[in-house]
Amino acid sequence: MNSPPHSGPVRIGVLGASSIAWRRTLPALLDAADSTVVAVASREREKAERFAARFGCAAVHGYESLLERDDIDAVYVSVPNSLHHPWVRRLLMRDKHVLAEKPLTTRPADTAALIGLAAERGLVLRENIAFVHHGLHRRVAELVEGGRIGRLRHIDAAFCFPPLPGTDVRYRADLGGGALLDAGLYPVRLAQYFLGDELTVAGAVLRDDPVSGVDVAGSAVLAASTGETVTLSFGFEHGYGARYTLWGSTGRLCVDRAFTPPPAMAPVVRIEEQDHAEEITLPAEHQFAASASSFVAAVLRSRPLGSDPGHGEWARTALRTAELLDGIATSAHRVTAGRRD
Known part of the structure; x- marks a missing residue:
């Protein structure tokens, strides 16, 4: 009770x-x-x-x-x-x-x-x-819905960072480690943020670490029920990068430091068109x-x-995130990674 x-x-x-x-x-x-x-x-x-x-x-x-x-x-x-x-x-x-x-x-x-x-x-x-609580992404959604880059056609997103210490829990397969669950979740959830939950996994590649047995990097292609496509990359064997590009019929919208902006950082949205480019600086926010x-x-x-x-809407999105991550893991072509350094 x-x-x-x-x-x-x-x-x-x-x-x-x-x-x-x-x-x-x-x-x-x-x-x-x-x-x-x-x-x-x-x-x-x-x-x-x-x-x-x-x-x-x-x-x-x-x-x-x-x-x-x-x-x-x-x-x-x-x-x-x-x-x-x-x-x-x-x-x-x-x-x-x-x-x-x-x-x-x-x-x-x-x-x-x-x-x-x-x-x-x-x-x-x-x-x-x-990151979904940061006003940056709400403003980007407003720009897209307002037709600022025409009809949205494609999303490209990535979250990558350098190798971790060998003792890091993210190299422990028995504890649910790996880059897909740690870093890959971010671009997957970003795709849901802009395209909704009706996404399917069209293809994927995962790079497995031969020492730990976990995936340390990967890429995937998603397709929306309305026809848009998504390419995403993730991993912890790269130089740092956390960005996405929304590509529309008349222009592109680019965001850097998209997933982990420091609380005092004023994010910048860059819009690129055929003969014009502009940058919009938004207020700093503490997403945590x-x-x-x-x-x-x-x-x-x-x-x-x-x-x-x-909790209804949140629950549906969280469950679909889990299903998409599982779809990437189970359908991926797997390759063996090289040394961590």
Whole structure:
């Protein structure tokens, strides 16, 4: 049975003391209105204490101990990918709202199961894909819808960065590592942002690391039900790049630093036509703060527990993302990568 909801600020627990939690998400959750970070749980006591000292909350040794606390309304989950499904499920069964790092799970069936469970229990479940909350992309969508580049025909998008340390969890196949789930998710979700969820995988290539067994790079082609096409690239064996180009019937629109802009960076949209080019500078925004605030607001809207948290559209998109990533993985032609350096 659902427990009575807390009426004050959303009390947040953190499951997993990760780098992204330290650098981006916890500072954003601390700054979000109507929320407070109560505790951070790690399997390493020293790490939990280091996080607790910085963020002014309790240190919890072990994930199980966090589940036992009755002073938490929602949990931010930042553990390795393969652990998302079991831990998010346990949290939902304890009537905790969940903000999970991407990808929500490593399999579409598990994503569907968690979405169904959250809906059944009237809980908010979100995947922390921060870039979709940045106003840059809303402005680009407005420009495209306004005919600024004519009829949209094609999207090309990429998110790549240099090799990681050999001990990085993203080289662990048993923990859901690999470039597709880590970096490839971004251009896939971008394609959904502009073209909707009715996309299919037309072809793909993945480069597998012979040492770790995970994919370290890849490319894919998607097709929209309305005729547009998408080419996307991703990986962590490249120089850094995070960009996309929307190609229309009368011009092109280009965006750089598209997925991970620093909070103080004013993004630039470049529009290129046959005999004209212009740049539009947009306001800087903190996309992690926007993602955190969106989650907290959804939790507040869900009170009392069991009311509709408005997850329908988000759930459909999250499930389709999982299905597209799985489609790329299962249909890809695989090649062997060279040395990481």
